[in-house]
């Protein structure tokens with residue numbers, strides 16, 4: 035699913051250059067839910083941004099779903115993201131003017147689904163995250179946890195192969211965080227994979243693998259049976 | 262994207278109202294100013310247009326219809342003798358002075374013309390018939406000028422001291438006003454010559470109806486050999502006259518300035534609104550970009566909003582312009598709202614909204630998808 039080799043990232047130039055990632059190589063196969071942990075500033079966000087094709091590393095290569103992101107153009111990268119990658123963020127980033135179902139459906143439309151199909155698919159995705167009775171609510175009328183579920187539904191509705199998340203539970207209380215993580219766990223099957231950045235140790239039990247980053251280097255990489 | 266764009270616009274009611282008001286204001290101002298401009302043009306050339314003809318013969322050096330020396334009495338025969346001239350019609354257009362009952366004097370313009378079929382002067386009568394002017398020393402006065410000329414409200418038959426002669430009001434016109442608001446008095450050509458002391462067959466202009474429009478250059482060339490005569494195409498003469506008044510008086514510039522002001526105010530209001538809508542949704546838009554939306558798809562966020570504002574604001578502005586048109590008609594001003602004015606005015610509004618969206622579109626193009634993780 036993901037194959038990164040010798041990835042290095044340096045922000046800025048000359049005297050201002052900061053090396054953030056050093057020769058990071060990881061392979062994440064299908065069916066794996068990987069957690070990325072590490073202290074603040076260790077380069078976690080930078081790494082997943084590179085894996086998702088949002089930024090281009092200054093060294094190394096990245097392959098996602100058979101596409102070598104590091105040799106594609108901006109537009110081609112966008113195309114890969116659109117077809118294969120779902121995103122969840124710390125904030126829900128939902129359009130406040132749109133209902134839950136419209137927020138999900140409009141992203142499906144951008145991903146190429148015809149209008150007729152987008153509505154039912156969006157409703158089904160929201161039902162899967164337990165919001166069948168909140169379809170017509172706007173973000174302002176939903177709780178933080180419900181909004182994040184809508185964000186998860188939006189990311190997963192188009193059935194991406196890869197889910198990328200950054201601190202997706204850090205704005206939520208413990209119980210709600212676990213619920214969101216359960217949704218992610220349910221998404222990862224034989225065909226799909228997820229890379230989730232977190233500081234929260236309680237989420238570790240959901241993971242197949244825990245990768246720890248420090249100062250831009252992978253310092254530990256352990257596989258486990260999720261419980 | 263249309264749904265995201267319009268619902269986001271409607272979600273911020275205050276911004277929506279401000280922007281619609283801005284576009285409506287701009288559209289209204291642009292339309293009314295353009296309409297007044299064409300109204301002034303029409304007013305300044307109304308008599309030429311009404312008299313018609315293919316070519317106009319005038320004294321050499323004449324720059325506009327309002328200031329022209331009378332032609333020599335023989336010119337009528339001269340122009341009628343030209344091949345291809347089907348008819349030559351006398352037009353008398355002259356300044357004259359009036360002594361009012363109170364003793365004061367005022368200037369008027371005395372107008373008479375041999376009409377083409379269906380083109381009788383004057384063309385809009387409030388009281389009386391065109392034939393009422395056939396009696397001796399009869400003139401028509403506009404209803405709006407009665408007070409100024411100290412004439413009674415029921416003016417038919419009232420005497421006027423015109424060029425030291427006594428004439429009588431034979432008919433009252435409605436809404437025939439010059440650009441300069443100097444009163445137009447209409448008479449039969451024969452009576453006008455008597456009042457002005459012109460010889461029989463004398464005229465200020467000759468309007469020529471040609472057998473074929475194609476022979477205009479030949480007729481023109483032939484008559485222009487005469488040292489005292491100038492020949493103009495009718496449309497050309499209309500343009501010269503309206504340019505003299507509407508541009509030369511500064512009225513055109515004033516109207517253009519007001520229209521531009523409306524345009525700029527609208528531009529700023531709409532630009533501000535679109536930008537603040539884009540700015541306040543930049544996180545969500547960056548999210549869509551991360552999810553693979555192209556720059557063009559994201560720009561549609563702004564463009565749909567701009568298009569909606571142009572449409573709704575433009576329609577409201579047009580409605581207001583119609584209202585204003587009726588309102589100013591009551592004070593004798595004409596606002597022309599024909600297809601050209603509406604097309605050009607609404608075209609300007611579309612351009613305005615397009616310009617107003619530029620900054621926001623640039624903002625969207627600069628959005629970095631990677632920023633959504635921050």
Ligand SMILES: Nc1ncnc2c1ncn2[C@@H]1O[C@H](COP(=O)(O)OP(=O)(O)OP(=O)(O)O)[C@@H](O)[C@H]1O
Pocket residue numbers: 045046052054072073074075076077078079080081
């Ligand atoms: N756009 C940027 N320009 C310059 N430096 C940057 C940029 N983005 C990140 N950095 C630097 O790269 C380093 C790693 O940042 P990153 O955001 O990847 O860390 P992180 O592990 O996600 O931290 P946190 O847990 O606090 O989110 C930091 O030192 C940061 O200052």
Ligand SMILES: [Mg+2]
Pocket residue numbers: 078079080200
């Ligand atoms: Mg981070």
